[in-house]
Amino acid sequence: MASAMASPRPARKKLVKRAPPDRSQRLRRSVQLLFLALNVWIGVQFYLFVRYYETGGRTVFASRPAGVEGWLPIAALMNLKVLLLTGVLPVLHAAGLFLLFAFVAISWIFRKAFCGWLCPVGTLSEYLWRLGRRMVGRNFRLPRAADIPMRGLKYILMGLFLFAVVAMPVAAIRDFLDGPFGIIDDVKMLNFFRFLGLAGIGVVALLVIASLFVQNFWCRYLCPYGALLGGISSASLLAIRRDAGLCIDCARCARACPAALPVDRLVTIRSAECTGCMECVAACPAEGALFLSAPRRKRVPAWAVAAGVAVLFLGVCGYARWTGHWNTNLPSRTYFELIPHANEFQHP
DSSP: OOOOOOOOOOOOOOOOSBOOOOOOOHHHHHHHHHHHHHHHHHHHHHHHHHHHHHHHHHHHOOOOGGGGGGGGGHHHHHHHHHHHOOOOSSHHHHHHHHHHHHHHHHHHSSSIIIIIIIIIIHHHHHHHHHHHHHHSSSOOOOOOOHHHHHHHHHHHHHHHHHHHHHHHHHHHHHHHHHHHHHHHHHHHHHHHTTTOOOHHHHHHHHHHHHHHBBTTTTHTOOOHHHHHHHHHHTOOOOHHHOOOOOOOOOHHHHOOOOTOOOOOOOOOEETTTTOOOHHHHHHHOOOTSSEEGGGEEEOOHHHHHHHHHHHHHHHHHHHHHHTTTOOOOHHHOOOOOHGGGGGGGOOO
């Protein structure tokens, strides 16, 4: 929730000093595209890894990229519960746990910056609604009566996943993660998208169409991971602040906000929907009127967010590699036995 009640919009004031050219969005999109490229590379390498074992070693060999575990947040939450209750780091899929640590830390310090700066699904969603805006000249927003309950869907999904993890005893989690399904749950995930049925294709098509016309449709209404990180970001010490004395009440910030927050009528924006993308700051024409603020109103530039996100991500992943908790080391015979029969294993 925002930290102040939205007030009626006053009459527009005269611009005293125009803000210099803002390059924050160019920087943010560069970070987004780099992380998207990293995920594409991980996806290609993982596909080659799976094909090698599916074909009995008759295709090109590729090692398993540990980064694929970033797409397994439920397994990471299971491993987190085991770690908290036993103090033992996992042997299987440990990279997913460390990636969860990195994304949680990023969201806690830099608001929900994982969603606005890193998430490849968020990046694709953003380019879809921008394409939709070019196609029809605008994007659409659901009526408030539909928007508010729809936003609750992602929190319901998050609650269901968290309840499932919390309700599982440690022994059951270990049995699941160490069993055939848990060992190749990443392969099961890949096969789900490789062999989509008509129903799955229809759902994906609907999400793409919705994302063309409604800004960040998946992120705003359905993503449980974003809901979790949004709750964590509410404790962040950073926030978007508006200087009412310098603001000219043009409302460009509110129109630019992908989360549809009333930035122009608030003093401090602490909403769990804020992704720290700084699009509102980039759109503001009045110098100093809108900025990302640390405690004591210290201004945080976009480059500091980019650098902080990179340091946290690379630092956590580097630590996991250095301590030997990054790669899942299993003998090749295990993969030769399990991967060709991946679709035969059902969730226990």
